[in-house]
Amino acid sequence: AQTVTQSQPEMSVQEAETVTLSCTYDTSESDYYLFWYKQPPSRQMILVIRQEAYKQQNATENRFSVNFQKAAKSFSLKISDSQLGDAAMYFCAYRSANAGGTSYGKLTFGQGTILTVHP
Amino acid sequence: GAVVSQHPSWVICKSGTSVKIECRSLDFQATTMFWYRQFPKQSLMLMATSNEGSKATYEQGVEKDKFLINHASLTLSTLTVTSAHPEDSSFYICSARGGTSNQPQHFGDGTRLSIL
Numbered sequence: 001a002q003t004v005t006q007s008q009p010e011m012s013v014q015e016a017e018t019v020t021l022s023c024t025y026d027t028s029e030s031d032y033y034l035f036w037y038k039q040p041p042s043r044q045m046i047l048v049i050r051q052e053a054y055k056q057q058n059a060t061e062n063r064f065s066v067n068f069q070k071a072a073k074s075f076s077l078k079i080s081d082s083q084l085g086d087a088a089m090y091f092c093a094y095r096s097a098n099a100g101g102t103s104y105g106k107l108t109f110g111q112g113t114i115l116t117v118h119p
Numbered sequence: 120g121a122v123v124s125q126h127p128s129w130v131i132c133k134s135g136t137s138v139k140i141e142c143r144s145l146d147f148q149a150t151t152m153f154w155y156r157q158f159p160k161q162s163l164m165l166m167a168t169s170n171e172g173s174k175a176t177y178e179q180g181v182e183k184d185k186f187l188i189n190h191a192s193l194t195l196s197t198l199t200v201t202s203a204h205p206e207d208s209s210f211y212i213c214s215a216r217g218g219t220s221n222q223p224q225h226f227g228d229g230t231r232l233s234i235l
Contacts, residue, residue, distance in 0.1 A: 014148065042228075043157075043210060043212075043228070043229050044226070044228050044229070045163075045212065045214075045226035050223070089160070091162060091163070092135050105151060105168070105216065106153070106165060106168060107153070107165070107214075107224060108162075109159070109162045109163050109167075110162065111162050112160070112161070114160065
């Protein structure tokens with residue numbers, strides 16, 4: 001079974017600064033997807049960024065970028081120019097792309113990191 | 120973008136009653152829906168996966184008779200918490216996915232369930 005680990009329960013950053021959230025995962029599969037989701041106090045799950053394992057290029061979405069290290073099974077999220085609205089709980093998630101597996105299509109979430117943004 | 124509507128957003132009920140939560144995909148056909156449970160400041164725990172027209176597949180440790188899931192159409196799945204007790208109080212979130220598995224999951228806004 002796949003596992004996702006976020007080792008930082010809480011992080012804080014000053015507005016306009018950069019912060020990196022860590023995520024590691026364990027899998028024996030070669031084809032999968034990785035995601036970062038944001039959950040603000042409203043508790044709505046918002047997709048921040050997605051990475052396909054077969055792509056070597058790191059995904060970017062405006063101020064959000066990832067550092068995907070497949071061999072190390074690491075998938076960190078960098079938030080540049082942090083804004084007050086970035087304050088939320090962030091979840092790293094894994095999804096298998098193996099059509100024959102029992103975990104096909106399911107998302108496995110990490111424990112989450114609470115990000116505080118200071119003005 | 121794809122929209123998933125979850126209703127009700129908040130429900131309070133007495134211990135021993137049953138509560139039904141609905142999850143609807145508004146602008147796409149959801150072949151698969153997922154139900155999660157989340158405690159405060161914790162992660163989402165998958166409870167079950169349902170495919171339209173089939174019985175739900177429950178995760179280990181989830182009581183099938185306590186949490187009844189129905190996915191009768193391509194746009195609606197329901198979660199019924201039967202004979203609810205205070206320990207069932209939690210935040211429940213559904214997500215829906217259409218087509219093939221490489222399609223993204225779209226999340227509902229969640230339901231806060233409080234059992235008195």
